[in-house]
Amino acid sequence: MLSFIVFIIGGFCTAAAQEVYNSKIIFHYNSGVDTYGLLEAERILENSNFIRTRRTVLYSHGFMVNTDNDRTRLLVNAYQNTNAYNILIFDWRELAGSSYPRAVLNMAKLSEELAKFILKATDRGYAITNWHVLGHSLGAHLSGIVGKRIKGLSNGSLILSRISGLDPAGPGFYGRGVFGQPISGTDAVFVDIIHTDAGELGANVNTGTVDFWPNGGDDQPGCSFISVGCSHSRAAYYWIESVEKIGQVIFTAQNELNPEIKSRMGIDCPTNTPPGRYNLSTNGRPPYSLG
Numbered sequence: 574m575l576s577f578i579v580f581i582i583g584g585f586c587t588a589a590a591q592e593v594y595n596s597k598i599i600f601h602y603n604s605g606v607d608t609y610g611l612l613e614a615e616r617i618l619e620n621s622n623f624i625r626t627r628r629t630v631l632y633s634h635g636f637m638v639n640t641d642n643d644r645t646r647l648l649v650n651a652y653q654n655t656n657a658y659n660i661l662i663f664d665w666r667e668l669a670g671s672s673y674p675r676a677v678l679n680m681a682k683l684s685e686e687l688a689k690f691i692l693k694a695t696d697r698g699y700a701i702t703n704w705h706v707l708g709h710s711l712g713a714h715l716s717g718i719v720g721k722r723i724k725g726l727s728n729g730s731l732i733l734s735r736i737s738g739l740d741p742a743g744p745g746f747y748g749r750g751v752f753g754q755p756i757s758g759t760d761a762v763f764v765d766i767i768h769t770d771a772g773e774l775g776a777n778v779n780t781g782t783v784d785f786w787p788n789g790g791d792d793q794p795g796c797s798f799i800s801v802g803c804s805h806s807r808a809a810y811y812w813i814e815s816v817e818k819i820g821q822v823i824f825t826a827q828n829e830l831n832p833e834i835k836s837r838m839g840i841d842c843p844t845n846t847p848p849g850r851y852n853l854s855t856n857g858r859p860p861y862s863l864g
Contacts, residue, residue, distance in 0.1 A: 615697070640664045765785070
């Protein structure tokens with residue numbers, strides 16, 4: 574009986590590991606798209622369209638989502654229009670579309686391989702400071718774990734400069750029944766978080782260096798109570814708008830303890846923003862920023 578159980582568990586782990594390696598990194602550039610398996614991702618640096626003088630954004634989607642959704646397309650288009658970034662989308666749909674606990678537990682192996690990819694790029698001369706790791710929901714926590722793994726694998730000698738979490742997932746990471754490793758302010762030099770569905774699908778506590786709580790962090794304007802996931806996804810749309818309007822003064826937020834301290838939510842958030850909770854209001858439909 575014991576050998577049978579070991580066989581079953583071993584088979585499950587093998588299948589899970591295969592799905593980890595089936596995950597892909599999709600490189601978007603102005604004239605096309607190239608897809609790389611997770612274990613061959615360092616080949617991206619050999620692609621003539623990868624510009625080493627640019628910063629690279631690595632985006633990870635969340636649970637029950639894939640890279641074919643509207644948010645990802647808008648995100649890619651917004652970054653491409655800046656003509657200033659290498660854009661990498663991490664596609665882990667096979668695991669993100671399985672059971673929630675399984676997706677969370679397999680993030681450990683996924684993050685290790687992503688961290689190894691970034692470290693290999695560093696070994697090939699691409700500066701660690703050029704990376705901006707970004708994720709939504711479970712992808713936010715995955716991004717945080719990547720930061721942890723980079724610090725661990727390099728014995729603390731390397732650290733990502735910035736990680737941004739878009740409404741990090743709440744279930745399994747905070748409160749009762751914790752079994753996931755949450756994103757934290759120590760995962761990178763600067764970690765900024767946008768909360769839009771706190772206490773429901775999103776985290777209900779400060780979890781970064783700087784935490785933005787638009788409209789109180791839950792029940793976003795324009796989202797009805799029957800629109801499941803609307804508030805949760807709104808963090809991604811706020812981020813997309815900030816990229817579309819990069820360089821403009823939008824999404825201005827105030828420090829909760831000291832309203833005289835202000836910062837901008839989104840891509841233009843200064844990385845020297847004093848730590849704390851920041852509040853702001855938005856519109857219920859695009860343009861979301863009040864200006």
